[in-house]
Amino acid sequence: MDSSVPERRLAALVSDWYAEHARELPWRAPGVSAWAVLVSEIMLQQTPVHRVLPVWREWLARWPTPQDLAVEPAAEVIRAWGRLGYPRRALRLHECAKALVDRHAGEVPREVDALLALPGIGSYTARAVAVFAYGDRHPVVDTNVRRFVARAVTALGDAGPPRTVADLAAVEELLPADAADAARASIAFMELGALICTARAPRCADCPVYAECGWQRAGRPAATGPARKVQKFAGTDRQVRGLLMAVLREATAPVPRAALDAVWQDGTQRDRALAGLLDDGLVHRLAGDRYALPT
DNA sequence: TATCCGTGGTA
């Protein structure tokens, strides 16, 4: 790999580190299908690796192709999602499988624009699939990469708010010219952000970029911008939605309204949460004021 | 652009 350009030296250093220290994750194994990679990327959106692992294995064993998932009732998909969180992702992934069958002959496309047009796939996931499943050359920018670039290159303590276009351009500057090298660099940046250049207590002593890190050279300045707002969970509609979904996931038959009313005291908030779930298509209302996961 | 959307591990 050509590491004569200073910015590209970061890619070389981190890629070498990756070769020694990467976790062995099943969706990185040789020969894994693009579908399997896509499923992993959706599950990993805002959900840690160790929680995704068992569910991903179960899903790929049960639904090894998009067609297999597409023909399944939504209720089964939502149940199999279990407690990964954000069950709308499960619904989107189900819709995505159906779109793959309808529009792409059951195959996962490799073009970023085609991937972006699929339900539940945004800027990060589209490029992650194109790069990690197909080996094409694109910048892949997730929260780990943004944090790494903010520190090593921009010399800031933390990344500011996402700026998709600018973020893509900044990472593009770091990528080697060769597609395979660029793909390796992207997964390596993400892994470094996950294991070393972490949000709270970065392990700089173990970092392969220590000597080149702008943040180190600047004396590790504290984050300046407004601290990212951490969303509350306890007491919010999201908690109520989670409680309602848990009841419906575990039910083997449509449940009466009373069973849902039991999960939360505040009727106004409970009604709002249920209305939201109905609107999202995660819950269906049946005759007799009974409720169930969507068929 | 800011907010909403689950769940659980960690310090």
Place this chain on the structure above:
DNA sequence: TTACCAAGGAT
């Protein structure tokens, strides 16, 4: 214990 935060996307 509380607060942070984890491979984002949709609106």
